[in-house]
Every structure is written in C-alpha cells, then in structure tokens.
Amino acid sequence: MHFRVILKIIGFLLILIGLFMLLGIPFSIYYGSDDIPALLISGLGTALVGAILWITNKMEFREEITKRDGYLIVTLGWLAASFFGTLPFIIYGAIPNFTDAFFETMSGFTTTGATILNNIEAVPYGLLFWRSMTHWLGGMGIIVLSLAILPILGIGGMSLYQAEVAGPSKDKLHPRVQETAKRLWAIYVLLTLAETILLMFGGMSLFDALCHSFGTLASGGFSTKNASIAYFNSPFIEYVIIVFMFFAGTNFTLHYFALKGKPFNYFKDSEFRFYFIFILFVVLSITLYLDIHNSQPLENSFRHAAFSVVSILSSTGFVTVDYERWAPFFSEIFLVLLLFGACAGSTSGGVKMVRYQILLKNSLLELKRLLHPKAVLPVRQNNEPISNHIISKIAAFVLLYIFIFLFGSIALSITGLELSSAMGAVAACLGNIGPGLGSTGPATNYANVPELGKWFLSIIMLLGRLEIFTVLILLSPSFWKK
C-alpha cells in the first residue's frame, strides 16, 4: 500500500472540493443571502487541509499506483468528500446535526438525492448551490470510476464494456484513464449546459436551472424546492428533465460517439436497446392504466408515468407526483423498479440493465443448451461472446446486491422503521435513487428515519455507489496483508 500517494491524492481531491464550495458565493451575493462566511470558511478550510496533505506527502515522479491503492483511494475519496462537504451546512447551521449533515452530503456525492431537509426553501442560495454541486461532482467521479477505474479493478464483471482501457489483467492504473476522463467530462459539462439553457427557456432562473441540471446529469435528484419538480408546474420543464434523466442513464461513451457524428451507435448497443424498450414498455403500461382509471387527459397520464419511471430507473429521484397514490400496488411495482438501475457507464446507480440483460439471456439460452448439450452456446452481448467466468462474476454481484437489500431492510426495520418503508429506503439508497416508499417515499423524506438508520443508509449509499465490492474488499483481512 502506498499510503503517502493515497493521502496526496485525497489532498488533491479536498483542494478541488474546497474550491468548488466557493462557487456558490456569487449566488449568495446576487440573492443577498447570509451564507457567505460559512461557505468561505468551509471552502478555504477544506482546501487548506487538502493542501497540507498534498504538500506533506511526497510522491516520487511516476510512482505507480496499485489496484489495492485504487480501492482505498475510491472509498476514502468518497468518505473524505462527504465528511468535509458537511462543513457549509454545519457552520451555517442549516443542518446542525452532524448525522443529518453527513447523510445529506453522502446522499449528494453518491448522487442518491435522499434528503433529510423538511424545508429546503429555507436554506440559503449558496448552500443549496453547494448541495446540488455535490451531486455534480459525485457524477463526475462516477463517470471516470465506472468507465475507467472499476473495469481495471475488475469489479462486477463489467470490464468487457470498456474498450478504451486495458483489461483487468493489468495491475497498474492505466495512463489513458486521464485521456478518457477528460473526454467524458467534456460531454458531461456540455449536457449540463444544454439542459441549463433549456430549463431557463422553460422559465427557470439561472440558479434553479443550474441546480436542477446538476441533479439531472448526475442522476442525483436534489431539488431547490420542497415540491421537487412539481413546484414549477410546467410540462415543458418536465419533458426536458425526462429527456436528460434518460441521457444521464445512458452509457456516456455512446454520447461521445453521437457527438463524433455517430448517433446510430445508440441503437447498435444492446444494453441501450434493452434500457429503451424496458422503459417504453413500463411507461406505456402505466399510462394505459392511468388513462383507464384516472379522468385526466392522456398527455397528463403519459407525462406523469414517463417522469416517474424514468426518474426511478435512471436513479435520479426527482418527483412530480406521488405515484404511490395511483393505486396500492404501485408501491410494489416501484419497489421492483428500484432494484433495476439504468446503463453501465452512466451516472445511474443500482444493478444496471446490462447485468440483468446478460443473466436473462443466459437463462433463456439454457433452454437451447439443454437441447444441444454438446454445442457451445455462450451469451452474446454486442456480438461478443461472454464467458461463464463473467456470468459468474455478474451473478455474484446481483446476488450480493439482493442479499444486502433484503438483510439491510430487516436491519433497518429493527431501528424502528416499518418494514415496507425500510425496504423502500434500502432499495432507494443502495440504488442511489432517493425517494423510497411509504414514510421515505416520494411524498416525504428521510428526516424521520432514526439516527442509527441514517448512518446505516449512508453506508448503504456508499456501498451501492461504489458497486459494493470496492467497499467490502476493505473489510477483508487479506486486503491489509502485504
């Protein structure tokens, strides 16, 4: 383990985070809010701690980072960001309780969007901007993590989706990571700006438009309004957000190809087709149900269905309507949707479509294999054969995910939450979605979750965001042996 290198990198991260905290100040000045001292102290303090770590830890030129260092950097990075990220909330006093502040910031950096704030609109502008910024920074981290770092670490059998970097057999982080990251971030920034302009066109202020674009592209879900997107009462804004939530759930390399003039690559990608058709099917089914049972215009039913489904499946968590009130069984339907997630290589959380798709293909192929026991019939994804080794890795991930969901729900319910709400909360936090069910559902928030439950859910968010194994591996004794 190269602890000095690790500390130096965490230091660098904290300098960045500190500087980003200051970006809310212009809005504080413009709106005359009184949170400038809190932002200044937090931002400069965080950057100072970062600078000390950076300066005191020397790294030899081109010192190589191992996989183990990688695991530790990723988990420590998210923890350090969530820890220092609480400072503005605590110093200002908007969230005086540390547990709450940590939950809120972890929810931000993991792009979950679960909130403990009962009155979001009472929080000053600069802090709200920082709150949405945690999403955006978390999303940036996830893009480079999921498309460049995790495949090298070999997590969850996703390495095959990574043409840009070397396979999982290499033990060193690849230098091309930086190149890949830069390109993907450019797309991320571009999409954020595009949505911001469209939202302003739809009537949002620059402030609201930026905050909601941060929340959308990161598939986060923090809003600046108590009523979330319902506040704006604008079909145009809702459609814009539906489209960009859908984009946020798409593999960013596909956006990259589209911008390079290959827009048809979207539908050449097997996972994207699955994602698209799955959403279409669920949205149209729910639209049909709502149209039969509600006396609203068809467009209304479609918009509410599309917004809710895309919001949950992309793991964003914005809300326009309390879908649990459509009918009692929608709680169960949305509980299932909470366990999906969108595409790999996006900012979305959860299991991801491609894992289910490959396992489902494997299940259906099994019928053929039984009929032709001597034939070699591998699952194919984008025309590439997928080995049983990868299938076994994917199965390992999905089973562990469901295991954590089930036992986490029971554990959380012991802290005092009703079991169905606990199931919703764990599914929503593990999938980095935000709103769960019942007392943690779309019509409410996480304020009333018991203290212990908030810590538990903070860890669950981190586990989900870092694809479980990245965090769990740190608990393995053999990780720490030479």
Add this chain to the structure above:
Amino acid sequence: MHFRVILKIIGFLLILIGLFMLLGIPFSIYYGSDDIPALLISGLGTALVGAILWITNKMEFREEITKRDGYLIVTLGWLAASFFGTLPFIIYGAIPNFTDAFFETMSGFTTTGATILNNIEAVPYGLLFWRSMTHWLGGMGIIVLSLAILPILGIGGMSLYQAEVAGPSKDKLHPRVQETAKRLWAIYVLLTLAETILLMFGGMSLFDALCHSFGTLASGGFSTKNASIAYFNSPFIEYVIIVFMFFAGTNFTLHYFALKGKPFNYFKDSEFRFYFIFILFVVLSITLYLDIHNSQPLENSFRHAAFSVVSILSSTGFVTVDYERWAPFFSEIFLVLLLFGACAGSTSGGVKMVRYQILLKNSLLELKRLLHPKAVLPVRQNNEPISNHIISKIAAFVLLYIFIFLFGSIALSITGLELSSAMGAVAACLGNIGPGLGSTGPATNYANVPELGKWFLSIIMLLGRLEIFTVLILLSPSFWKK
C-alpha cells in the same frame, strides 16, 4: 421423439393412478360415506384408459428413451395425472367446476397444497383420502425425478449432487434409475409409516394420520380439516409434524445413508448444514420477537415459529397459526421465505437451499478473487470444486425463477387479485408451498381467485414442480425439430 413409447408410459402411469384411486374405498366403507361409486368409476375408468394406451402402443424390447422423450414424459405425466385425478371430485360433485377440480388436483400432484375447498370437512372420506394420495404420489414422482431423472436431463445445474447416476453428458436414461428409485421409495414409505404411527399415538385416527403423513412426506400440505393442523390442538402432533416436515425437506439420499448406519452424513453435507442453520436462525429470531411482543409461554412462541417456518421452508404449507397477524411486517418476511425452498433431492419445491448457497459462496469468493486475480478460486461444495459452467446454470435458474415470480405476480394481479396477495400466491404456487399471503394466505384459501387466475396458478405450480426448464423447453420450437 418416440411417441408410442411416451404414450405407453403415460398409459402405465394412468393404470397406477386408477388403482390408487380405489385405495380410499375401504375408508368410505368404514365411515359409511357415499363416494364409493364415484371412486370406482373414476379409478376403473382411469385404469381402463391407461390399459388401452398401454396395449395399443407397442414398445420394442429395450427401445431407448432419449432426453427429449424424458422431458415430454415428465410434463405429460403430471398433466395426465392432474387431468384424470379430477374425476372423483367431479363425478361425485364435491368440486363440480372443472377449473377448481383441476387446480385442486394439480395442487395435489405438484405437492403444493393450495386448496379451493371452503369446507374440507364436508368432503367424504374416500375423496379426502384420494386428495391426500395425490400428494403422496406426486412426492414419489418428485423423488425419482429430482434424484434420478433431472440430473440426467441436466436441469438447473443440479447434476453434481447426483453420485448415483451418470453425469449429464449421457443422452440416454440410465438403467440404474430404477434401482435408485426403489431404494428411495422404500425410505419414503418407511418415513410415512413412522409418522402415521406417531400421529396415531398423538391421538389421530388412522385415516387422519395417513392423510397427514402423505401431506407431510410429500411436503404437500392438504389437511383433512378446515383449520389444518390447528384443529388437533396438540403440541405433540405439531412437534411430530415439524420433525417430519423437516425430514421431507432433507435430501433423501442422506436418509438412505442414515438408515445404512451413517447418521453423521447429515452434517457432513454442506447443504444440510446450511438448511439446518438457516431454519434455526429464523426460528430463534421469530421466537425471540414473539416472546417479547406476545404474552404467551416461551414454548408456545417457539412451537408456532418453528411450525410456520419449517412448514414454509420445507414447502409443505400446513398451518397452525395465522403468522401474518403476528405483525404487519411478517407478510414481507414470509414472502421472502416463500422464495427459498429446502434441500435438493427432497420432496420440497422452490429454488432450494443449495442454489442460494452456491451463489452466495460465489459472491463472497469474488472478494478474494479481486484481491488475487491470478489465483484460481472455485466455489467448493462438499469439497468438490464447482465450475463457472455450473454457476452460470444455477444463476440461469434462479434468475428465471425470480423473473417468473415477479411477472407472474403482475399478470395474476391483472386478473383481479390485489398485488401483494398475487405475489404471495405466485410465490407459494411456484414454490409448491400452498398458503400465500393476504387473500390467499394461511387464514384463507384460493377459492376466490378468479377463474383465469386458477388456470394460471395451475401452470405455475407445474412449472415450479418440474424445475421450470422441463416445461419451458417444450415451448421451444427447436425441441420439436428432428
């Protein structure tokens, strides 16, 4: 396909079934019930149809049966049994509706135990005996199927648990099947007799003791009483049934070794240990909860917890208490338990412990594999390494199972059932357990499920009983090609 051989075997099966129908007549005579004509007509009629099929279809001596024939025989066998098995109920008029009668008989032969009878005690003795007999015959079929036939057909990656027969590479049914089946049936009969004697010792009549032993060893769940086991109000009887339900959920080859003087083989088997510890953990947790929240003696809490948990996990479905009323969240807990099942090679249904165990081991090993990417670290079960090929087969099965559970629940809810009851019903029928949740739960039955839903659930029971693939493969076009 050797259709003549297939028909001949189905004919043989029907002769047996017809003869077994007559076995209830002594009880009808003893109790003076008026169902003797119905049993005679049904029994002799079924045997006659069987005899015609047997005689008109010639089979060359030692004509070989292929795997494809095997699939067809198994599915057709269960369908034919369930079809002809309805005759006594319909001719007598105890269940005049064919849908209901088919549901009840399929529930019997698949050892599910879900009933549509609102007043079981109004049904005459001979018919009730036949009803319990369908369980027992179904259980006999399952033992030979799961331990001798399915491994040859290569279903669900279970072939490795079969030391007695050849591996899945052979294309012909192994002649040793007969030998294995005989030994296992002897154990099945022995255990049934042992339970019958103990239940009589506990105060049951021979009739009730036999019927309930049939229901226990087959992990069925049909009772002769409306209140199921609660009727007898006898802790002794409940403990006897707990133990035998537990036995019914144990791999029958372990019983075989035990009877050959190797009782310690139970705990040498990895799946058995998992099954045992899992049950112990759940029972003790629930006992603790009940002891804290109910003002009953500890023994009461333990007995009710043990009975309910063993009944569901062994996929039997006998009832002593409405566990859904312990607390609202017990519905969710039992819904999860409905998705487990007991040991492979037992009469229990569902996914089975060993599949979850292997997948779970695979998930935990993944952490080690990430740390030592170059090491070969296979999952081991009973000290045998398990290839990724098998892991992929098991994942294929489990995913398909959960997929059918989820989409089946939604489909069933469209027929008019509330979604949570539909989920309970599909989980309970797919796992061949019996009582589901809510309106199909332990305190009620399946009488009010809509007509279409009953057909749907009948198919679900068959799918679950035959480990899904056996049935689905018949729907594949390439199955029917030369």
